[in-house]
Amino acid sequence: MGRHSAVKSGEPRFLEGARVLVTRSPDRAAPLVAALREAGAEPFLLPLIDFERARDQHSLEVALDGLRAGAYGWLVVSSITTVRALKEKAAERRLELKDLIPDSVRIATIGPSSRRVLEAEGIPVDLAPEDIQSAAGLVAVWPAGPVNVLLPQADIADAELAAGIEAMGAVVQAVTAYHTVDYPASPGQRLTAALAAANGWQPGNGSGAPELTPAAAKSELSSGRLHAVVAASPSAARRIHNSLAPLKDCRFIAIGRSTAAEAAALGIPVAAIAKEPTPAGIVTALRTVFDTEGNES
The missing domain is CATH 3.40.50.10090 (Rossmann fold)
Incomplete structure (x- = not known):
């Protein structure tokens, strides 16, 4: 579904039809995946970074x-x-x-x-x-x-x-x-400590979103089937550039000004910067982009 047919603001699933690529590992992506699904989007994972x-x-x-x-x-x-x-x-x-x-x-x-x-x-x-x-x-x-x-x-x-x-x-x-x-980390060196539950989510439970390889993500992007990609850090922006560029019509959503600055330096147009580095902040940034496009179409 093209995003120029975006659901009007005020309706509960305002990202209906949006296919969003999240560049986090499954154990760190769960809160954002849940927020995207609640807003009507279809999230996919492309793990690029590990620790x-x-x-x-x-x-x-x-x-x-x-x-x-x-x-x-x-x-x-x-x-x-x-x-x-x-x-x-x-x-x-x-x-x-x-x-x-x-x-x-x-x-x-x-x-x-x-x-x-x-x-x-x-x-x-x-x-x-x-x-x-x-x-x-x-x-x-x-x-x-x-x-x-x-x-x-x-x-x-x-x-x-x-x-x-x-x-x-x-x-x-x-x-x-x-x-x-680069994802995945060495099994013997990867950080694995489980963190205390916050807001009902226990880190480490996994997201359940489909996980793509870089080649599969590139194919989806080239075919116009990905509408946005979310980057949480400058290093994620660099890896997105190396793995996926050019992004064509896929909107780059940056978490933080430093991520946006790195993307711009790499020649990646930044569609929006999340004002808060939270799932809600990211969903709001996506909504701003797609509502604007819907109003212009």
Whole structure:
């Protein structure tokens, strides 16, 4: 079904007929797949990215020893994958995740999904941006003053967050908590810790959406049978470009400004940027694109 025949806004299944490609692994795609189906879309998976344990376990262990000993005033958790990596380290010590973090340590995060998962793990969040849910948004609300900050993050994390917090007077210890790799990760190195249930969804249950190979996704795209593709990170944008470009009439939906900027640098037109890095935010971005096209047709 062509998306120019989009269902008018106000009807409950406003993405009826939309075939949406989600570039996440099955165990991480469930909430978005459910939200897309509820809106009437038909989701497909093309797993492009996976996550492995940090190569340098010693540096991560030393940082976590410092955290438990009270060496840091703040812990910045920038993604759900960071939570998973820290929970695996806690389990190795036969601890709950919250037992790694002294009561004196304040917690900051970027997006509502990370916040919900942390709170489901029994860890209250002290600081998170409301308007711009990104590294820049967190820097904008960061309190000025000297403080020691632990920032566990991906190996390919941008330096913007650490530099911005340091500019506010903090001393930031950035440490690699996990590596971003092509899907699938090595079975012996893949992050597998199950996270606490948040909003009724238990991470790791799988999505149930059909999983495509890159070749199958390319064929669907070339035939005009995919209407949108969702990318959650700059690395996902790069892999989409390498595997699927040109996207033709398939709309690129970016989660976050950094993802949109990377796509634009690669020559991929960005149809919409999700204002919130959540399933609801992504569905809203899709609705905006298709409602606009429906009104123009």
